[in-house]
Amino acid sequence: MAEDVVDLCSALLRFDTTNRGRGDSAGEREAAEFVAGHLEDLGITATLLEPAPRRTNVLARVPGEDPSLPALLVQAHLDVVPADPTEWSVPPFSGVERDGYLWGRGAVDMKDMVAMVLAVLGTWSREGRGPRRDVVLAFVADEEDQGVLGARWLVEHHADFFAGCAAAISESGGYSYRFGDRRIYPVATAERGTYHLRLTARGRAGHGSRRNDDNAVVKLIGALGRLAAHRHPVRLSPTVRAFLERTGAALGVEVDLDDVDGTLARLGPVGALAESTVRNSTTPTVLRAGYKVNVIPGTASAEVDVRALPGTAEELMATVDSLIGPDVVREQLEAQPPVQAPIDSPWFDAMAAALRAEDPEAVVVPYCMGGGTDAKAFSALGIDCYGFSPLLLPPGYDYRAMAHGVDERVPVEGLRFGTRVLDRFLSS
Numbered sequence: 001m002a003e004d005v006v007d008l009c010s011a012l013l014r015f016d017t018t019n020r021g022r023g024d025s026a027g028e029r030e031a032a033e034f035v036a037g038h039l040e041d042l043g044i045t046a047t048l049l050e051p052a053p054r055r056t057n058v059l060a061r062v063p064g065e066d067p068s069l070p071a072l073l074v075q076a077h078l079d080v081v082p083a084d085p086t087e088w089s090v091p092p093f094s095g096v097e098r099d100g101y102l103w104g105r106g107a108v109d110m111k112d113m114v115a116m117v118l119a120v121l122g123t124w125s126r127e128g129r130g131p132r133r134d135v136v137l138a139f140v141a142d143e144e145d146q147g148v149l150g151a152r153w154l155v156e157h158h159a160d161f162f163a164g165c166a167a168a169i170s171e172s173g174g175y176s177y178r179f180g181d182r183r184i185y186p187v188a189t190a191e192r193g194t195y196h197l198r199l200t201a202r203g204r205a206g207h208g209s210r211r212n213d214d215n216a217v218v219k220l221i222g223a224l225g226r227l228a229a230h231r232h233p234v235r236l237s238p239t240v241r242a243f244l245e246r247t248g249a250a251l252g253v254e255v256d257l258d259d260v261d262g263t264l265a266r267l268g269p270v271g272a273l274a275e276s277t278v279r280n281s282t283t284p285t286v287l288r289a290g291y292k293v294n295v296i297p298g299t300a301s302a303e304v305d306v307r308a309l310p311g312t313a314e315e316l317m318a319t320v321d322s323l324i325g326p327d328v329v330r331e332q333l334e335a336q337p338p339v340q341a342p343i344d345s346p347w348f349d350a351m352a353a354a355l356r357a358e359d360p361e362a363v364v365v366p367y368c369m370g371g372g373t374d375a376k377a378f379s380a381l382g383i384d385c386y387g388f389s390p391l392l393l394p395p396g397y398d399y400r401a402m403a404h405g406v407d408e409r410v411p412v413e414g415l416r417f418g419t420r421v422l423d424r425f426l427s428s
Contacts, residue, residue, distance in 0.1 A: 003122045005419045006102060006412055008038075009115035012078075013095030013104030019079040019144040027054025028078040028141045031111075035078070035139050036060075038118050042125045044137075049158065051141075055149040058139040059161055062121065062131060069133035070166030072426070073383060075374055076113045077143030077150060077171075080106040087406045100394075101409035109403035110171040112410045113389040114139060116419045120426055123419075131426050136165055143374050146334070151374035155381060165383050167347045172369050173387030174355065174421070175399055175414075176362075179251050179270050185355050186273055186367035187348060188387025189341045190239035192280075193313055194372045195306040196334035197320070199223060201327055205298035212296050217289050220300040223324040224284045227304065230323055232279040234260045237310045239368045240277050242343050250363040272400070276370035280316045281307045282323075303333070307370065310338040336376040341384040351388050354425035358417060359392065388425070392417035 015031040029050075035058050036046035047059045056078075064071075083092035083105040090096050092105040104111075117137070124130055142150035154161070173188035201223065203216035236244075236257065244263055248255035253266050260278050264271035282304055289300035308316045317330075324330060342348070343366045352364035375385035391414040393399055402408045 003119070005115050005119035005415050006097065008118050009102055009107070009112055009410070009415060010095035010097065012111040012115055013102065013106055014093055016093045017079045017106070018082050019142060020082055021145040025055065025079065025142070025145075027056070029054045029056045031078045032056035032058045032139065032141075035114065035118065039121070039137075042121055044121065049154070051149045051153045051157075055141045057141050057150060057154060058137070059154075059158070060137040062135040062137065064131045064133040064135065066132060067134060071134035071136050071164045072131075073136045073138065073162060073165040073168035073378065074117055074426070075138040075140060075151065075168055075170045075378060076110050076117065077140050077374060078111070078114065079141055079144045079150075080109065080111075081144050081404050083406075083408075089407050092408075097412065100413065101411055102415070103407065103409040105408055107402065107408045107410040108391075108399065109408070110389060112391070112415060112418070113171060116389075116415065116422050119419045120423045123423060129427065132428055134164070135426055136162060140374060147374055147377055151377035155377045159381060162378070162381055162383065165381070167341070167384045167386065168375065168378050169351075169386050169388040170375060171373055171387060171389045173367070174351065174390035174418070176359070176391065176393045177270050177273070178395060179268065182251055183359060183362055184247060184250070184270050185362050185364045185390070186243070187351050187364060188369050189343050189348065189366040190237060190310060190368040191339040191372050191375060192277060192307040192309055192368065192370055193338035194334060194336040194376070195308060195313065195317075195332065197304045197306055198301055198331040198333055199304060199324060200299065200301045200329045200331065202299050203296075206296045208294040208296055215296055216298060216300040217296070219327045220289065220302055223328040224302055226323040226325075227282045227320065228284055230282065230319070232281065232316075232319070234278050235280065235309050235312050236260070236278065237340065237368060239340065239343060239366050240274055240309075243274055243365050243367045246365045247363070250365070273367050277309065277368040280309055280312055281305075282320060308338060309368070310340045313337065336372060339375050339379045339385055341386055345384070347384065347386060350425055350428060351386065354421045354428070355390060357424050358421050390418040390421040391415070
């Protein structure tokens with residue numbers, strides 16, 4: 001049985017759990033069976049649940065010393081996005097260690113977290129230790145699509161398993177950013193909401209050579225152009241405001257909340273963490289119209305990725321309607337509200353303390369994720385969800401380019417650092 005976090009992560013990276021969406025997936029079964037087998041070897045009962053063939057979720061519970069305390073949920077997804085081997089320096093499912101990194105699809109998104117949690121559990125087993133409170137484990141399928149075979153399915157069909165969980169941790173937080181000689185560790189306490197829209201314009205079909213003042217394509221293009229060109233106003237959520245104020249104070253950078261864009265520029269690479277979360281966004285991504293170049297179609301449609309900050313969804317949809325105008329119909333395909341967890345809480349304080357115990361110079365700040373995670377599903381159960389998957393990153397390493405990128409890799413020493421941090425946090 002693999003025990004070292006590097007060996008565990010390498011083994012997980014060798015499982016092809018590619019999720020192409022729309023039901024096209026390699027499946028998580030082998031990776032899930034590996035995780036479940038490791039848990040069983042440690043004396044932890046694991047349950048495998050498959051809402052569809054090969055789409056496998058793993059649930060387990062590690063009893064704490066004080067069962068009266070609220071439980072903590074640790075959730076991580078086993079699926080990964082596609083990787084084109086012709087673009088990579090190494091085979092994307094090789095799990096090879098090279099130049100101080102582990103390479104492979106899922107190295108930071110997020111099989112590293114799975115490996116770190118398994119390594120902590122192994123350490124507890126060898127040393128006869130355990131957590132202070134119950135730790136509930138969910139290693140899930142389908143996060144890289146819509147979660148309907150993973151977290152969302154579990155919340156709908158197995159909510160009782162998560163009863164008593166007050167908080168949860170998962171991906172996209174707790175990793176280091178360098179600003180000069182300072183290290184900033186952002187912990188995610190919020191996510192923008194996800195609203196996927198279909199816009200449809202209808203007009204008069206006809207010959208492409210003839211004048212047509214009722215062209216569905218032209219109507220749709222006009223609406224999309226207005227949406228894409230619109231600059232949404234700054235809306236500072238509590239998390240983003242705290243990020244700017246606390247990061248600026250720690251780094252000695254002037255923070256002017258009346259000039260947020262200037263403040264982000266002064267914060268440099270650290271400011272890039274917040275640039276997508278000071279405003280809402282409406283991004284056209286899919287177009288469908290026509291079937292022949294000399295035929296004007298009667299219908300044209302587009303899909304738009306809309307992201308909303310906490311408390312702004314109603315205002316944002318009104319803005320969308322005003323921009324697309326009366327000739328375009330809006331249909332909602334997906335609606336996952338924003339996530340907001342308390343910033344000043346014992347959970348956040350414990351995460352910060354665990355980071356500072358391993359890196360005394362750590363500056364720990366809250367931040368808002370521009371995208372989304374399975375936190376949206378679990379927060380529906382009243383669980384406060386945080387992004388906390390700690391890593392110490394070397395200079396020059398572009399963490400944000402790794403997830404879904406070519407040559408995804410995670411630093412070996414960063415993995416070991418994260419394992420020690422998680423051990424401190426989960427133990428306490």
